[in-house]
Amino acid sequence: MSATFCSLRQLSITYGHGRSNAAALEHINLDIATGERLAIIGESGSGKSTLARALAGLLPNGATVAGEIVWPALGHRPRPGRDFGFVFQDPGASLNPVLTIGEQIAEGARHHLGLSWKQASSKAEELLDRVGIPQPGKAMRAYPHQLSGGQRQRVAIAAAIAAKPALLIADEVTSALDVVVQAQIVRLLDELVREDGMTLLFITHDIALASGFVDRIAVFHDAKLVEEGPVRSVLSAPQSRHTAALIASHRDLATRPLIAEASS
Ligand SMILES: Nc1ncnc2c1ncn2[C@@H]1O[C@H](COP(=O)(O)OP(=O)(O)OP(=O)(O)O)[C@@H](O)[C@H]1O
Numbered sequence: 001m002s003a004t005f006c007s008l009r010q011l012s013i014t015y016g017h018g019r020s021n022a023a024a025l026e027h028i029n030l031d032i033a034t035g036e037r038l039a040i041i042g043e044s045g046s047g048k049s050t051l052a053r054a055l056a057g058l059l060p061n062g063a064t065v066a067g068e069i070v071w072p073a074l075g076h077r078p079r080p081g082r083d084f085g086f087v088f089q090d091p092g093a094s095l096n097p098v099l100t101i102g103e104q105i106a107e108g109a110r111h112h113l114g115l116s117w118k119q120a121s122s123k124a125e126e127l128l129d130r131v132g133i134p135q136p137g138k139a140m141r142a143y144p145h146q147l148s149g150g151q152r153q154r155v156a157i158a159a160a161i162a163a164k165p166a167l168l169i170a171d172e173v174t175s176a177l178d179v180v181v182q183a184q185i186v187r188l189l190d191e192l193v194r195e196d197g198m199t200l201l202f203i204t205h206d207i208a209l210a211s212g213f214v215d216r217i218a219v220f221h222d223a224k225l226v227e228e229g230p231v232r233s234v235l236s237a238p239q240s241r242h243t244a245a246l247i248a249s250h251r252d253l254a255t256r257p258l259i260a261e262a263s264s
C-alpha cells in the first residue's frame, strides 16, 4: 500500500453564485497514491478539468469550494511548476508565442531550481532531448509556431517537468493530435513518470487511450465520481452504467487482447 499523495474529501465546487449554477463537482472522495498513474475519465462537462484546476489551485475567482483537499506527502499546498506541472490540451495555452523554446523551458528550471541561465539552458536542451525533440540544440532557438502540434506538446511537457515536480497533471493533452501522435505522447508520458517516479493525473474522455498505460481509472459523470478502481477491474466488470457506456463506445476495448494488455 503506497502513501497517499493527495486526498479529496467531500469536495464540491460551484462556479459563481446563484441558484441557477449547478455544481461542477459534487461530494468527491478520492485518494491519489504517491507515484500512481490515475486516469480521470468522463464526457464533456463532467467536471474533469474542474478537478484538475482545484488540485492546482487554479479555480477562477468566484468559484465556491466545499470540502477539502489535503496533501499528506507535501504537507502544504502544491506550488505550480515546483510541486506540480500542468499540461493542457492546447500547447498554445502553456507556451508563450514570443519566447524561444529554449527560453520557456530554461525559465522554469532557473526559477524553481535556482540555476543560472547557462545551467538552465543546458538543462533545457537535455530536457528537449529527453522528450524526443530532434536536434534539440536547434530547437532551443525555435519559436512555438515553428513546431508541429505534437512537438509543441512535447515542449509543453518538457517545460512542465523542468523542475522535477512530484505531480504531473495532463488535461486532454492528446485531444488535438492525430492518433499516431497521440500514442507517441502517451508513451512519452508513461516513460517520464516511470523514470522520475512522478504521480500522474491523466485526464481524458478517451477510456481506451488511458487504459493502455494507467494504473487506475476514476470515472466522472455529471459532477460525480461514479466509479474508480484498477484498470483491469473497471474494464472487465464496470460497476456503473456510465462506465459501461464509455467502454461500449470503444469496440476495440471490448475485445480480449486489449483487456489482456491492460492487465499485464
Ligand atoms: N469558468 C467557468 N465558469 C462557469 N462554469 C464553468 C467554468 N468552467 C467550467 N464550468 C462548468 O462546469 C462544468 C464542468 O466543467 P469542466 O470543464 O470541469 O468539465 P470537463 O469534464 O473538463 O469537460 P471537457 O471534457 O469538455 O473539458 C460544466 O458544466 C462547465 O460548463
Ligand code: NI
Binding pocket: 048, 049, 050, 171, 172
Ligand atoms: Ni476539461
